Amino acid sequence: MTVPQPPEPLPGARLLFSLDPSVSHLNHGSFGAVPVGVQRAQQRLRDEMEANPLRFFTQGLVDRITHTRRHLAAFLGADPDGTALVGNATTGAAVVLQSLGLRPGDEVLTTDHGYGAVAFSVRRECGRTGAVSRTLPVPLAATDEEVVQLVRAGLRPGRTKLLIVDQITSPTARLFPAAAIVGVAREHGVPVLVDGAHAPGQLATTVASIGADFWVGNLHKWAYAPRGTAALVVSEPWRERIQPLVVSWEQESGFPARVEWQATLDYTPWLAAPVGVFTLRSLGPDRVRAHNAALAAYGQRVVGDALGVPPADLPEPGGPTLAMRLVPLPDGVATTLDAARALRARIADRLAAEVAVSAWNGRGWLRLCGQVYNVPDEYDRLAARLPTLLAQG
Incomplete structure (x- = not known):
């Protein structure tokens, strides 16, 4: 199966936010991001x-x-x-x-x-x-x-x-x-x-x-x-x-x-x-939802591929407009709340990427979000570097 194509960026959307450009902000779902206006x-x-x-x-x-x-x-x-x-x-x-x-x-x-x-x-x-x-x-x-x-x-x-x-x-x-x-x-x-x-x-x-x-x-x-x-x-x-x-x-x-x-x-x-x-209405709510959902699906797939997760094992969100996607982490990784929090902090510190990590039903999960300020390269960089970080324990 081919990796889903990422959406075209929404022109000027990234400039609406004051986020640190040196960090990949892939966890909009936790605290959001407030537009400059x-x-x-x-x-x-x-x-x-x-x-x-x-x-x-x-x-x-x-x-x-x-x-x-x-x-x-x-x-x-x-x-x-x-x-x-x-x-x-x-x-x-x-x-x-x-x-x-x-x-x-x-x-x-x-x-x-x-x-x-x-x-x-x-x-x-x-x-x-x-x-x-x-x-x-x-x-x-x-x-x-x-x-x-x-x-x-x-x-x-x-x-x-x-x-x-x-x-x-x-x-x-x-x-x-x-x-x-x-x-x-x-x-x-x-x-x-x-x-x-x-x-x-x-x-x-x-x-x-x-x-x-x-x-x-x-x-x-x-x-x-x-x-x-x-x-x-x-x-x-x-x-x-x-x-x-x-x-x-x-x-x-x-x-x-x-x-x-x-x-x-x-x-x-x-x-x-x-x-x-x-601001949302100015961007177009349907346009924003479609963009964010497609970008999250792309991120889920490239990170899942990097971790060796078969596409069939990547959870489906149950809806075409969800901008949040889950990737299962390797067995034994982030299986407790404390371990999940520690891994999230390591990813932030070492990979300059903000993600959500949770421990659910005895397994660790990585949650990725898509938002109008994100671009495909941010998920690609995370996918390229995350396996090495996880291998280091």
């Missing part, structure tokens, strides 16, 4: 805030946040009255968990593809309330139909008080059939939290079309917003039950303001986020 918009807001903090926080800020929320909700295809801006997807998940009113004997069901910080939040809330956490194993190569059937079999109606599933999985770069899973859970009366941390900007799917009780997603990854910008979307029946992690002055206003307002929080990332959405 968005950075400048946020800095203007910071300058406004510091010029007169009292005026900034007390004269119209709640209205500005509301206007921004409506703009971002429209981009997500979500009900603005059911959308609250939060710092990140993990924060949104924590808000949902502590608002459920879990009791002893209740259960929170997750899959083994979930994000680690969300798993910590589940464990803490279960430990605090006496509920239990149960993890559902899902094979990496499972089809969408198989995933849905596994979830169906894993639900315990009456006991399962929340199912958490990822829209795009972080450790395994896999697209889950979120809407179908929500449909199955609804048949059994189980509410669902969809972790869409990687979805905004990377997928064209609207939040409303998924139909989840709760959905959280970051805009500071694939939608070019400043870091610290995410959305928590709550279906109408649950909104009055949602409580913030910290109570502040908008508590009596109800959801979503009671969740958004945290007094002296820095709100400039949220207020500048529409500039990130504008």
